[in-house]
Every structure is written in C-alpha cells, then in structure tokens.
Amino acid sequence: MPDRPPVPPVLALHRVSKSFGAVRALHEVSLELFAGEAHALAGENGAGKSTLVKILSGLHRPDAGRILLDGEPAEFHGPADAQRAGVAVIYQEPTLFPDLSVTENIFMGRQPRARFGRIDRPAARRRAAALFAGLGVQLDPDQPARGLSIADQQLVEIAKALSRDARVLIMDEPTAALSGNEVARLFGVVEALRARGCAVLFVSHRLEEIFELCRRVTTLRDGAFVSGDLIADMTPDDLVRRMVGREPEALFPKLDTVPGQVALAVRRLTREGVFTDVSFEVRAGEVVALAGLVGAGRSEVARAVFGVDRPDAGRVEVGGRRLRPASPSAAMAAGLALVPEDRRQQGLIMDLSIERNIALAGLPAVRRGPLISRAAERARAHDWAVRLRLKFARLADPVGVLSGGNQQKVVLAKWLARKPSVLIVDEPTRGIDVGTKAEVHRLLSELAAGGVAVLMISSELPEVLGMADRVLVMHEGRLVADIPRAEATEESVMAAATGRGAA
C-alpha cells in the first residue's frame, strides 16, 4: 500500500473470521487503524461491519484470526479489556441506561472519584457539560436518559465515547440520527482528536461523510474483505461498485403491471411525536416504495397501518373499508400483511420450529375441527419453503438455527402463505445475501403482477429505484414527496429525504 506510516498500527485485525451458527459474518478480514488517521468501513447491510466493530470492542471473540494492539497480539475477553486498551466505541444501536442520568450514562464504569472512593458528582457533571458544549448541543446533564430522542441518545453515546480520551475511536453509524449541524460539530471534535493522534474507525452509509472525514476506506461484502483504498484515489461510484459488486440494474428485475383499484388508503394518519398527517394510496398491482432517512418514521407508519401501534388520529382503509385501529388481527382479516423490519424481535419466535412460525400467522388455515392438523401445518410450511428455496434440515427445527437470509425467508413465507391482498414489507432484504436479495425482488414483482398491492419500506436506494412504481419519501415524520418511477433518481429521492426537495 502506498505511503504507509512507519509506526505499526494502533489496532489491527489480522485475517479475522466470525460466524454465528451458519451465518458467516466475517471471513478472514484484515484491517489496520493508524494513529492520527480516520478510516472508513463500507459495505452493504449485513456485510459484517458491526460484527467487525464488536470484535474490536471485545464484545465478540473472533473464531479465527488475531487482534493486534500496537503490533502485539492481544485478546479481548470482554468490553472491559478493550476499554482498558484505549478503545472507545459508539455502537450502532444506542445502549443507554434509561433509569440513570445523562451524566451517569456517560461515566458509568469509570466515574471520577473524590475522597473515600465517592463518585465526584460535580466533576462528572462539569465534564459532561463541557463535552456537550464541545458538541454544541443543549442537553441537561442531570436529565434521565429515559425519554431522550434517538438523536439525543446518539449524542450521549458520542459524548460517552469522546469522554474516554481514547487512542482508538470506533463509530458505527454515529450520524444516522443526526442533522447536518450536529454532524459538522461532531466532525470538528473528531478531527481535533485525530489531529492529536487518535485512530478513528468510521462506519456510515452516507458516502459524502466518508469522503469528508476519512483518508482510507475498507470495503466489506458479505463478510469478506473487498478492498482497501485511499479515499483520494476514488469516486463515490467506485465505492458503490466495490460495495455492491455489480451494476445495480442487473439485480432488480421489475415486471411491468397496470395498477388496479385502490387497495390501501391511508388518510391523515398521525402518531404524536413520531409522524404527522401521513396520507397515501397504494393500488392493486402497484409496488410503492416508502423512502427516507433512518428514523424518518417509515416503520412507525407501517406499524400504525397494520395496527401494532394505535394512531392518535387518521384512518386506514383497505379495499374501501375502514380498518379497526390498533388491531393486527383486524388488519389481517382485511387482507393486510406486514413483514416487519426486525425479524429477530418482531418477525419470528426463535425457539419455535420453522413450521410453527410459518403457521402462526394463519392458524385458522391449518385447523381441522378445533385442533391443529400437523399435516396441514407441515404442508403449508413445506410449500413455501420450496417456493422460496429455503435451506433447512428439518421443518421441525427451531427457526433460530437458520441463517439470517433464511430466517428472512421464513418471515416472508409466514406472511405470503396468507395470500394477502396488501403486503407491507419493511426492509425486506436487510441482512440478506446478494443472491437471496434478487429472489425476494423477483417474488415481490411477481406478487404485484398478480394483483397484490405492495408497500415497500427500504433504506437501500438502489432497491427503491429498481423496484418501485412510485416512491413516497418521508422526512422527519412527514410525507414530503411522491415521485413516479420515471422521475425517481438518487438525487430526487435523497433531496426529498434530507428535506431539501420540493414538498
């Protein structure tokens, strides 16, 4: 590699592999973080970035390969070990203690001490206030963490990491919830740290941030190292190509359909503090994408439409009939299906077998008299397992042993087996390998062609652009744009999503 600094890297991974059961999250990945250098980590969802971060933070232990600290092999038995080695981490998901104050959250585990081993509260408070001042945010250090917005939670996480005065600062999508203002401040602080000799690892899906902050980028694809480059030598397109591996168009075969009747109508739906005045329609045979930045409130809209959450105002109509609010069973009876974004928490019951998970959303269909017919249950699961090319040993195995992509297929099977007339899919391809992704897209296209109304929430712009007949864009809890397929481009969607587009 060109112009390698003469000193060994502060922290490095050498041919590290990590598997979760059948899911190979990382495979022989190497990475070097140098003092005073900001390093980006890029890759699609599920590429293994967070896993890599968690290995560096001591939360996961690698199955193979080594962690090198100042060139010497090191072993992290837990987050405490990594912290002692000077590694500070901002995790992708905020991990705060809701019952404790913001200050305590920042200093938990290493509170400043006064006499008799007491915690020096005033000192902690002063330091927290100083940190927030540096980040240019107004947060009361004495406020409890419960009730903070995601953005504020993220800021607390950032303050927590910065407070460590670490030698290595690892940030897994720290900016996902932040606005430009805070990002600029954050970059200012990180830049200062870097200049003082701190090594920085930065994960983000916002390419412009990578180009602004970093000097070097490592790209992962499906857990494997793709390339390590100097940012200066690249264009954003190069980076996308490295992440995806092929041209996007090839991935999303979209079948043309003629939209029919309005199948789903959402009118002035509001959930206070989350989204406001959302109205849209989806016609039979149409694939409508709901785009927006993370946290824009898209999943919340889907949840409210399906009745998982109770909306504060507005109504949902399916096939012209008003839906009883806050009742998933009513929504299901009306022909609605929701493939939720979080399959582990919301989509599946990990301890239950594949067949029972699939049957759970359609219990009446597998009943013979008052009893469940195991044969019918198995037949239903088997049909869909074959159609979705599910890889499994036995249908009676718990679903938790399947690989991530196959788990996602089970969630899809669970809902498709109901033959819904309106299908809402939230991040349908998150964590799915590239091959399966194409399969899911093909399936969604076929369903739409067969007359199903599809509402697709996705954070992946290429997926949105490739699949959708229409793109609805949300920004800060409001629907800000409705872009037909012909006009939908990366620029137009992103402009709307960041609030700069035409309303």
Add this chain to the structure above:
Amino acid sequence: MSGRETGLAAPAAESAAAPAPPPRGDRLVSRVARVRELGIVVALVLLFAVTGAVNPGFLSPDSLRDILLNSSIVAVLAIGQTLVVITRNVDLSVSSVVGLSAFGGALVLADHPGVPAPLVIAGCVLLGALCGAVNGLLVGVAAVPALVATLGTLYAFRGVDYAWAGGRQVNAADMPEGFLALGSASVLGLPLLALVALAVLLAVGWALRNLPPGRELYAIGSNPEAAVLAGIRVRRRVVAAFVASGALAGLAGAMWAARFGTVDATVATGKELDVIAAVVVGGVAIFGGSGTVYGAVLGAVLLASISSALAVLRVDALAQTAINGALIITAIVLDRVLALRVAAALRRRRYRDAA
C-alpha cells in the same frame, strides 16, 4: 422489554439545533421521580394524622417507638431485597435465611453462654452471607432464574433449619440477659434495633448513591446488555447483591432472636412476601433499575404503621390482611399510572417541540 424503554424517539429534528428549553420538562421528570418516595411520606403523615385524631395515644412516644421497633426487622430485609431487585432479580429465600440464622444464633447463645454476643451476631451475618452466596452463584454464575433459584433455596434453607432444630425451641429464659436486652434497649429514647436498621439504611443508601459499585447495580438492572458493553462485571455484582441481601437477612435473624427471645425453626415463615411488598410499595421497580433503599424502608414503615393503626383504630383483626393487600395494589397501580402519564407527557412535549 422491547426497545421501547430506551425511549420513543422523535425524528431527528433540525429544530433541535434551535434548542427548546429543556429544564422545564426535566424538572417535571425529576420531580415525579422523587414523588414516589414523597408519596409514601404523605401517606404516612396522613395515616398518622387520621389515626392520631381518632386515638391520640397513637402519637405517643411509646407508640412511635413500638412502630419503629416493629418495622426495623422488615426494614433491614427490605434494604437487602432492594439491592437484589435493583439488579432485576428477586430473593424469595430471605425468610428462610432469617429463620436459619435466628435459630443458629439462639442455639449458640443458649448452649454456650460464654460466647460474647457480638461474636454471635457476626456469626449470624456470616451464615446469612453464606446462604446469599449460594443464591448468588446459582443466579449470577449458573444463570438459574432468580425466582426459581430462591424459591428452591427457600425450601432448602428451611429444611436445614428444621433438621437443625429438630423440634427444639430456644426460650427467652435460655438466652443470656445481655443479648435479650439488645432487643428492647433504647439509646436516646430510640430503640436500639431501629437504630441498627437506620445505620444499615444510611450506609447502604450512601453506598448505592455515591460508590461506583452501587451505581453499577442500577445500571445492571436498567439495561443488562448495556451494562456488559460498559465493561461492568455483571456477574460479580449480581453475586455481591445476593451476598449482601443474605448478610442482611442474617443480621435480621440476630435481631429477631434478640427481640422475640423465643426462637424455633418456624421463625419468619412467609415473611418474604411482606418484604417484597414493602419494596414494591416503596417504589422500587420490580423489573430493576430504579428505586431507593429509603423508599423500601419507608414502605416497610408504612406497612408496619398500617398494621399498628388498624389495631389502634380497632379495625377487626380479620380485615387487616385484606386492607394490606388492597393498599399494596393501590400503591403499584398509582405508581404505574404516574409513569404512564409522564411517558405520555414527554411524548407530547417532544411533539410540540418538533412542531
């Protein structure tokens, strides 16, 4: 426990840069957080006012002394229980530990009158800590759910107690006067046992608030996953909480022996639910992460005062259990309703700020 606890997030508001004045809502929150204990104090004051109005004898120094004395043993147990509950666990075995240590202590005193009382008390505490360590290892290391582990040891410790006692009862007459005097002695007009409970309360309360391990217990109960990420030694802390609860139960056993003088294998049977009730009424969240020992002790005092008041008000003895139960439920329902209100208020406030 979904992600909801971490707060309902609002869309990242650009307007957050033009900051809304945070203090008002925050003051509301912290005020409400304190109201829990304040509520008990108010309830206590009310109880004393009403009962005192009907029967002024209730407010006499003697009567207050008795109430303090009556609540001190449960208070010590509630302090230990709070330590465990804060970490999102529970210790059902306390009553059996009290029984075991009370009997052990009384037996030594009766059969070996030469052993000095402080040594016996230390022995009781040690015995309790040992029992606590068994619980702690089962829960913290072997990952047995706390409810199961301590229900099991509830039976097991009591079994050991019965086997040890073998039908024997130690009477007041068998124990040295000096030890029994501890149970009824007063210092500066305050019962010694209440002072012991007060000392334990202040020490534990101070440690929970001011020492890092204390705050880490809250962190563990508040978000166990985040506790691991923060580098807290979760297992060690959980074991320590159980050991402390056991040690305090051991101390409570010694207090029991000193106070009541008559000790057999059945001492404190069924007390565990009283203790948990005191903790819950005291505003300690049963799912961990919040609550103070002060609240728990106030809960214990409140429950003891209710019993005394019901007796003084000449409420039928048979109705007391029902009233106790109703009050426990009222307390937790109020707590919950309050929490829901606050959550709703916060959500709406953020909505207004964002708009």
Add this chain to the structure above:
Amino acid sequence: MPREAAGGAAAPRDPAGRLIRRWEGLILVLLVTVTLWASAGVDGFANASNVSFLLLDTTEIALMALTMTLVVVAAEIDLSVASTLGLSCAVLGWLWNAGLAIELIMPICLLTGALCGAVNGVLVTRLGLPSLAVTIGTFALYRGLAYVILGDQAVADLPPAYTGLATQTFGPVPLATVLVAVLAALAATVLHATGLGRSIFALGANEEAAHFAGVRVKRIKFWLFVASGACAALASLVYTFRYASARADNGVGLELAVVAAVLLGGVSIFGGRGTLPGVLMAVLLLGVVRNALILADVANEVLNFVTGLLLVASVLAPNLGAIRRRRHLPTPSEGKSVP
C-alpha cells in the same frame, strides 16, 4: 433468549430444546424409579388405598398447576391461586350458612374464582403491571377477604352426599383424580394441539413477535388469569368437600407448591417452554416422594429440603450443560433475568 447455535452446521438442532425434552424424560425416569423403590422398599406404599390417598392428596395442586402451566408458559405468574382458593372456600361456607342450596353455591364459587382471576388479568394486561407484583398484592387481598367473609368460623356441616363424592374412589382411583385427568386432557389438548395453545407458546416466547403475527396477546393473557382463578375455585370445591371443612385459611401456602411443581415440570419461568405432561409428572413425583418419605418415617424437614433441591436441580441441570458449552461471551440477552 435464543441462544446461538453453538455447534455450527454439525449440530443443527437447538441444544436447549433438546435438553428440555431430555429433562422431561428425566422426570419420568425419576418418577418411575422412586415409585419402584417405594413399592419395593416402603411398607404400605403399593396398595390400592395408599395409591388413592396419594392421588387424592395431589388433586388441588394438580388442578391449579394445570392453569398455572398455561400462565407461566405465557411468561406470567399467578401467586394468588391459593388465596383465591381460600376466598372461594369462604364464600362457600358463608353462603351455606346463609341457607343457599349447595348446587347454587358451587357455580357462585367458580364465578368468584373467575372474578379474582379477572382482577389479576385486568391489572396485568390493561395497566401493564408485572404479574409478580400484582399477584403478591391480590395474594394478601383475597386471603384477607376470605377472613372478612367467613371470619373465624369453620363450616363443617356440609352435605354428606358431596363430601362423600370428594373421597369416592373407583378401585384405587379417586373421583377427584378422574376430574383432574379430564381437565388435564383438556388443558393439554388446548396447549399442545390447538391454535390457542400455539399462540400461548408464541406470546410467551416473544410477545412482540406474537403481537405482530396477530395474536391477541392481552386478550389471551386476560383469559388465562380468569381460567387460573376459576381452576383455583374448582380446587377449593374439591378441598372443601374432601376435608368437609370450609375455612378462610384453607390452602394457605399452596401457591409455592404449585409454582414449584410447574417449574419442576420443566416449564421455563421466562415463558414459551414447557409441557403439561411434564408438569403432571412433576406433581406426581412430588406427591410420591412425599408420601413415600412420610411412610418411611422420614422427618418432615427432609421433605422441604428434597423439594427445594429438586427445584433448583431442575433448572440447574440444563444450564450447567449450556455453561460448559458456552464459547462466546454471554450475549446480553442471556443475562436477562426477569424475576
């Protein structure tokens, strides 16, 4: 708490699930062993009248354990069952003293139990309170109400036709056991072979996902508490007639015996796992051990100790295996222990 499949592709099946299944097998083996040992080694164990005593003695616990199993599988708990039993006994005694016909009193008792359960259910599902806290409260409340209603009386002049029925046996099998068997078959069918049962397992294992799948989580939980209360009331009828004595303190302390049996039967306190046959075997196992040890003149204190030991061992055994096999750090979800 989904554990990471540790063995990789070579061991595709969930080890915890297998161990649970194996644990139920273990209970069965233990039950058979203890029974054989007692039959051979304990005088007076293996004869018809002792068997019917033994079965009769487990009736109330078995009845309450049936619904408690469902409640615990749904990741809740009901500590108020024994108090509900007491309250129902008190109502029975009170109404009997007031001169009502027993045929009318019995359904009223069942209703009382159901109402007690409904109160628990409302507090848990509508207000979202933890069931442990709620039922500790109603544990005191219901028992207290029993004392308020019946006071210190013991109502004993119950109709011989019914008291006789409670101790009636067919060969060695008491009529009450037939009742238990019928209800157990019903409960086992509901839990293991109907959509409702599937839903109960689902919401116990992952309430959020069950909600997303259209399972009516709150409604099911509510009715489970109602069923639990009604079953406790049914147990109170058996109890009252069996002992020919309706008192407010009937069944004090039974709740822990019921919970112990359910946990020993392999039901996970975190919900989502367990079988009814396992629980019934555990009830029997505890009954047999107790009966045999008393017959063998083993002291009462040993009984408590054995119960506690069995209980801890039941959860410890599968866990020890898991600890040994644990390769990763404890993922935080494993450490999650809800009381």
Add this chain to the structure above:
Amino acid sequence: GTTRSDVTQQTSAPAAPASSAAADPNAPIKQGLKIAFLPKQVNNPYFTIADEGGIAALKEVGGEGKEVGPSEASASSQVSYINTLTQQKQDAIVISANDPNAVVPALKQARAAGIKVVSYDSDTAPEGRDLFVNQASAEDLGRTEVQLLAEQIGFKGKIAILSATPNATNQNTWIEFMKDELSKPEYKDMELVKVAYGNDEDQKSFTETQGLLRSYPDLAGIISPTTVGIAAAARYLSSSPHKGKVKLTGLGTPNQLRKFVKDGTIEGFELWNPGDLGYLAGYAAAALASGQITGAEGEKFKAGKLGEYTIGPKGEILLGKPTVFTKDNIDDFDF
C-alpha cells in the same frame, strides 16, 4: 337443591359408632403395640413434652410409640399423616386436631381399617375418634381463668383475651365459657374489650399485645389461653412500663414463664401437666387397642402412675384439675 337445613335434619339422627366388640376389662395389654402421636405440629415444645409422656407410657406397657406430624399447623397436612399411619397399620392414632372436621373423613377410614383413635388436647368431631382425653374440662378452664384474673385485678376494669388462631377449637370453647362467666353479677365491673389473635406465632402475639395496650391504655388485665401467647405477652409486658400494672394470666408452662413469675410480671397462671396428658392418652390408646375398653361411658382402665380413670359421657376422659402456678410453687415443676 341441598341446603343447610336439609343436612341438619339428616344428621340429627345419632351417628355414634356402635362398638363392634364388648369390652373385656380383664384383657391384658397387648405386647408390641404400635401407637403414633400426631400433634397439631411437630417442633412445638408443648406437644414435644406431651408426646414424650405418651411414648414413655407405651414403653411401660411394652409397646412402641412415635411422634409424627406436619411442621405447620394446618388441617390438610395432618390428613396426609393420618393416611400414611393407616397404611402403616398402627394399632392406634393419638391426635390433636387442627380442624375438628377436616380430619374426620381420614380418621373414619383409619377406624374402618381397625385402628383405634384417641384425640387429646384438641378434640375432633365425635365420629372421628373412640375417645377424647380432655386435659381439663373446657368449662373449668374458661371459668377459672376469669376467676384468676378477677382476683388479681380486684374484679374491676377492662380486660382482653389474646388467643391463638381465630379457628382454634379449644380456645374458642374456653372463650365462650369465659364470656359466660363474665356475665355473672360479680363481674359487672369488668368489661371484655377485645379478643385478639396471635395465631400461636410468637411475633404476632408480641405485636398484638402491643396493639392491645396501645388501643386500650387503661387495660387492667389480659387472659392468654395459649402457651405461645402468654409467653409473648409476658415478654412484652416485662420490658414495658405496664409491667406489674397490667395483670396477665392464662395457660403456660412453668419453664417458659418461671422468669416472669419471679420478676412480678405474672402473679399466677394455670396449666395441666402436658406430659401427664400424653401419658394418659397413651394408656387410653393401649387399653383401646387391647380391647380392655371400647369407649363406652362408664368403662374403667388403669393408667400407670396416674391411677384409674373412668370414661365419662361422649367418650371423654378428664385428666384432672389444672394446677395453678405461682411464685410459691413454680419451682416444684420442671416441664
């Protein structure tokens, strides 16, 4: 439907078990008799003493006695023990019933299996047993306790009763007689203000005593007809300002109360000798099991050192008058 009145009519017919065999007063006591004592609860010192007396009696007649029982005083747990004793084919069961009715079905089965049943201390319903060894007539006890206290307080003032559990049979009978005694004219200046229940738990009794004195500061005396209650009350009083002012009497054992009699907390209390009670019950059970007696009124049998006893009406045997213990005689007793 079946109502209470139906049942009362039915049961008004005599249900006394017809003695199957005639008594043979000259039959020798069988050797190797197996007799079990089933107290309200084991680990209770009162019953430990009583049952030791009974076991000693059995030894004297060449039989074998044992004590079994539940660790908590509840009716249902006693039933399991009756059942197992039936299985063990004991010759006789000597029981103190927690609930006079709840144990009857099981006892009936035991008797059907040829086992003799003697109740002592606390009777069962008559159809459950052959004999009841009564420690003292309920009437005697109830009235003498009121008399004892009345003398101590000069027939004047408020008094309270600290009983065992609300359901305790013997205590409740005694209390009835106490109330009856109090209704006599000589007690017109005495008022029974409250019956409190200490549940035979030491701590509860202790706190109940506190409560009594708190709500009735002018209380003159307390009767506690239970050994646990009187000990707890004495302990509270001895360390309170009420010591010696509020009089305490009731039933207790000399060893438990010696200290309080000497320090003036208690002037006098009464009790039968529990060892003798068990001893007599043991002899009665042995005589029954040997066919010397059947339980019919008027039959006589010898009870070792206690001499000859005659069965009274309703199958009762009376142990004798209780002893009143004062500081003058308390040192003569050790139990």
